Amino acid sequence: MKSEYVTHNFAPIFDQNSQILMLGTMPSPKSRETGFYYGHPRNRFWKVVSDVCGEPLPESKEDKIQFALRNRIAIWDVLAGCEIAGADDSSIRNPIPNDMNVILERANIKAIFATGTKASQLYRRHCQPKTGIEVICLPSTSPANCRISYEQLYEAYSQICKYL
Template identity: 30%
Template sequence: MNTDLSNDSSNLSGFPPVVNAQTHTLILGSFPGVASLEARQYYAYRHNQFWRLISAVTGEDMASLAYEDRLPRLLAHGFGLWDVIDTCDRKGSLDTNIRNAQINEFAWLREHYPALNRMAFNGKTSGKFAPQFAALGFTTVILPSSSPANAMRSFEEKLMEWKQLQSN
């Protein structure tokens, strides 16, 4: 794969889900940004507030941990990660630039992860899929995006809504 993803727009692939038997809430983004694709890490862009938000929600400082230590801690709190989009064409990191999106297959989740009962959408783009998940029997919540592109809202304003995740 091309290592300079900022101008590459074709055949981008997302990541596998981070989920285990104890996962009760799957946090769904739209598709990884350039920094995340290059690092092969969810929410790798240093200005994305995801790790700060989930740290505040769980009461555990995951933001200061190395990435490989964050994921087991996230799972220990019952949270998983994935994206709605599996593959797409996109220049840069903005969701508005996504083209030819192929959606991940989600039907198998219910069978393999019976504790999973809630889908939390990180932003409006992924949130467009909330009705489909609600129809499958999942509780859904659309959260303000942790992306720096969502600069209209302060960290504190976002956190007030992200705190919905504290109750399962």
């Protein structure tokens, strides 16, 4: 698959009450098509986070936004732009990070979580020197990460509750 330069075009989800920040790498082609975070129908992000929070699965974009805000969860991505082949994080070249202060200056973030190894690596390299905040790496909820069972995802994502 050929690489293309992709620009992030979703606004971050957060308000002044947000306490944890969940960071992906960059919206996948399916997420860009649906116009929202974790938009692939087989991505397990919304299922695992709603289960961990003890709430029904939010279906619509508006339901997902209200769910995140109600549970004090901010959602964004590490990158504002990069060259990438499809949804393959390992193909990322020339990353341009988002400015985390957009959220950190306006919300009382107690912990930052990366939803996958590449997001964690990119945050550590490009954002942590500016924020000074460590990132906690969680397993990817992507359908490509099928070696991680739902039970393992649930157990890993349960640690977000310590900060809410």
